[in-house]
Amino acid sequence: SQTIHQWPATLVQPVGSPLSLECTVEGTSNPNLYWYRQAAGRGLQLLFYSVGIGQISSEVPQNLSASRPQDRQFILSSKKLLLSDSGFYLCAWSWALATNEKLFFGSGTQLSVL
Amino acid sequence: AQTVTQSQPEMSVQEAETVTLSCTYDTSESDYYLFWYKQPPSRQMILVIRQEAYKQQNATENRFSVNFQKAAKSFSLKISDSQLGDAAMYFCAYRSAGSNYQLIWGAGTKLIIKP
DSSP states (O other), rough: OOOEEOOOEEEETTTTEEEEEEEEEEOOSOOOEEEEEOOHHHHOOEEEEEEEEEEEEESSSSOEEEEEEEETTTEESSSSOOGGGEEEEEEEEEEEETTTTEEEEEEOEEEEOO | OOOOOOOSEEEETTTSSOEEEOOOOOOOOSEEEEEEEETTTTTOOEEEEEEEEEEEEEOOOOOOOEEEETTEEEHHHHOOSGGGGGGGEEEEEEEEEESSSOEEEEEEEEEEEEO
């Protein structure tokens, strides 16, 4: 069976510090991978998606970047965090080539930038 | 651009009763998919039910069913025999058939179950 791991669960970082959130998927190959952000009391905003190693598409211009160094690894990064980067970050995966397939979500990371 | 609207920020229902959550969307496309996701207090997002726009029959999953009105662009979720474990945020989402990637999300409805 497939599983998705996302860590850390919570993170408190000062403004201007770097960020690295990691997500890995097990039990499948060549998944589509996604990073979402959820502001408090709001819906999800797609930040990045990837259809393969080294292939990253950005949906929203921002202070963040993403990388996919391995097939089942997706990393969200920032060189210098802003207060506005605070939020709940969710990693997700889906089967490739299936538009009606559901997303499988990780357990999320609550990021607080102080 | 497509939009998804959930007009009920919060709903409450007595345990064992039925509740309906509303969702409307705006699109010029004819082929698309609609989803309801549940986010319990653990905050992990879980798919509840999905509907293909080309299917006239409403999707059902045990106690969960949808009322899909394509002409009205409405996609409501009915939860029958509500249980305490149904308490969560519920999000409606839209995906174009031409896109593997972009899900358009509503703002969510908080469902409270009264024991």
